[in-house]
Amino acid sequence: MAEDAILGFLEKNEKIADSGKFASNIGIDHNEIVNVIKSLHGFRLVDAEDIKREKWVLTDEGKSYTVAGSPEVQLFLAVPPEGISREELQKKVDPSVYKIGCSQAIKNKWLEMGKAQVSRKVQQVEDQVKDLLLRIQDGEAVDQGDIDALKKRKLIALQTWKSYSLTKGPNYAPKRKKVATDLTREHLQRGDWKDLEFKEYNFSAKGQPAEGGHLHPLLKVRKQLQMIFLQMGFEEMPTNNFVESSFWNFDALFQPQQHPARDSHDTFFLQVPSTTKKLPEDYVERVKRVHESGGYGSRGYGYDWKREEANKNLLRTHTTAVSSRMLYLLAQKPFAPKKYFSIDRVFRNEAVDRTHLAEFHQIEGLVCDRGLTLGDLIGVLHDFFSRLGMSKLRFKPAYNPYTEPSMEIFSYHEGFKKWVEIGNSGMFRPEMLLPMGLPEDVRVIAWGLSLERPTMILYGIDNIRDLFGHKVDLSLIKRNPICRLGVD
Numbered sequence: 001m002a003e004d005a006i007l008g009f010l011e012k013n014e015k016i017a018d019s020g021k022f023a024s025n026i027g028i029d030h031n032e033i034v035n036v037i038k039s040l041h042g043f044r045l046v047d048a049e050d051i052k053r054e055k056w057v058l059t060d061e062g063k064s065y066t067v068a069g070s071p072e073v074q075l076f077l078a079v080p081p082e083g084i085s086r087e088e089l090q091k092k093v094d095p096s097v098y099k100i101g102c103s104q105a106i107k108n109k110w111l112e113m114g115k116a117q118v119s120r121k122v123q124q125v126e127d128q129v130k131d132l133l134l135r136i137q138d139g140e141a142v143d144q145g146d147i148d149a150l151k152k153r154k155l156i157a158l159q160t161w162k163s164y165s166l167t168k169g170p171n172y173a174p175k176r177k178k179v180a181t182d183l184t185r186e187h188l189q190r191g192d193w194k195d196l197e198f199k200e201y202n203f204s205a206k207g208q209p210a211e212g213g214h215l216h217p218l219l220k221v222r223k224q225l226q227m228i229f230l231q232m233g234f235e236e237m238p239t240n241n242f243v244e245s246s247f248w249n250f251d252a253l254f255q256p257q258q259h260p261a262r263d264s265h266d267t268f269f270l271q272v273p274s275t276t277k278k279l280p281e282d283y284v285e286r287v288k289r290v291h292e293s294g295g296y297g298s299r300g301y302g303y304d305w306k307r308e309e310a311n312k313n314l315l316r317t318h319t320t321a322v323s324s325r326m327l328y329l330l331a332q333k334p335f336a337p338k339k340y341f342s343i344d345r346v347f348r349n350e351a352v353d354r355t356h357l358a359e360f361h362q363i364e365g366l367v368c369d370r371g372l373t374l375g376d377l378i379g380v381l382h383d384f385f386s387r388l389g390m391s392k393l394r395f396k397p398a399y400n401p402y403t404e405p406s407m408e409i410f411s412y413h414e415g416f417k418k419w420v421e422i423g424n425s426g427m428f429r430p431e432m433l434l435p436m437g438l439p440e441d442v443r444v445i446a447w448g449l450s451l452e453r454p455t456m457i458l459y460g461i462d463n464i465r466d467l468f469g470h471k472v473d474l475s476l477i478k479r480n481p482i483c484r485l486g487v488d
């Protein structure tokens with residue numbers, strides 16, 4: 001009905017000046033007219049131009065004041081010429097009227113609010129607020145200053161009225177011809193398909209977005225690193241033990257028991273079970289001896305090594321604890337060269353900020369063979385990082401309790417235009433390897449780095465909490481590419 005009314009009117013007239021007035025004249029709801037206009041405009045049967053009108057209307061609070069008067073006037077009238085106590089005045093008027101009326105009446109200098117008595121300062125007042133509200137309700141013009149004052153008190157609100165002016169479009173017809181959306185069997189049988197007008201296909205329309213799983217950037221980089229290790233002939237270590245004993249996490253790595261890393265401020269210790277019950281006793285004795293008095297050319301640390309410290313359970317602070325277990329198992333068999341790697345979570349009791357979390361992923365690689373040197377380590381590192389697209393490397397001497405010599409690894413970041421630390425490396429000390437039972441000429445070269453830092457660099461993320469944890473934006477995971485090209 002609305003469509004016929006619009007097209008029929010335009011057949012005899014050049015223009016519908018205002019769809020709102022047109023709807024009122026023909027007795028059809030304007031919202032229904034608007035829906036039809038949008039459809040006709042989409043098919044270019046009519047051309048539509050927006051008409052926007054704005055006017056101030058009263059809020060519910062404003063409407064109530066047009067009947068009862070403004071709160072300040074109500075409060076003023078409640079005060080008799082001889083004055084009234086505060087308690088009596090509060091009983092005479094509504095609490096909201098008292099609260100609003102007090103502030104406005106004092107501002108207008110109508111009332112004197114004493115500690116005990118409220119009295120009039122003027123004998124008569126005019127309710128300008130009520131008068132302004134009635135004028136706005138009747139559609140009269142009001143000064144901008146008064147509008148601002150009423151708006152500030154939330155007594156009026158701006159109402160936007162939208163309608164359309166209509167003219168004939170390029171495809172105008174007095175009656176819209178229904179177009180077919182499908183060619184059916186019946187059309188072919190009847191032969192009327194020749195006279196049908198078919199709806200055009202929108203080849204630019206996007207299909208329904210496919211909802212499926214998305215790989216997290218950390219998982220993508222992890223898989224990439226895993227493939228690099230496998231291509232280099234490394235074997236993955238089992239890292240399914242988040243809980244470790246202090247012995248494998250610290251003592252077996254020749255890390256002294258008074259080392260700051262063993263403090264509860266740096267390490268998460270378990271309450272239940274608080275200690276381990278299974279340790280290889282003969283190996284424990286050799287580790288104790290090398291800590292206390294040294295051996296294998298070392299003087300040791302010269303302190304009283306305590307078994308109860310070694311028995312404490314903790315959340316592993318590095319995956320090197322897994323490396324110490326694997327090397328000990330390797331030493332129990334006839335020696336054969338090995339290349340191991342691991343990528344898994346570790347835990348540190350650190351303050352959380354944009355670059356640190358209490359848990360993160362550590363990548364570790366090690367090569368165990370006879371006669372290895374620092375040159376072998378540097379060569380393996382160049383090979384490993386070049387496969388990640390990092391060809392510019394530098395090494396800086398460093399100290400680790402369980403490696404000597406030790407090196408920090410730096411790579412030149414083309415985006416930052418500076419050298420960035422990307423990992424740590426070194427050769428495991430004899431004090432760590434020989435108590436395990438490995439041959440004296442066996443050397444182990446190793447390196448480690450976090451998974452989060454290279455992932456943040458590769459994906460342009462500057463806050464680790466946007467990458468890992470409960471604050472991650474899921475749209476980031478959906479938007480990032482399935483794979484990154486340009487890196488071997």
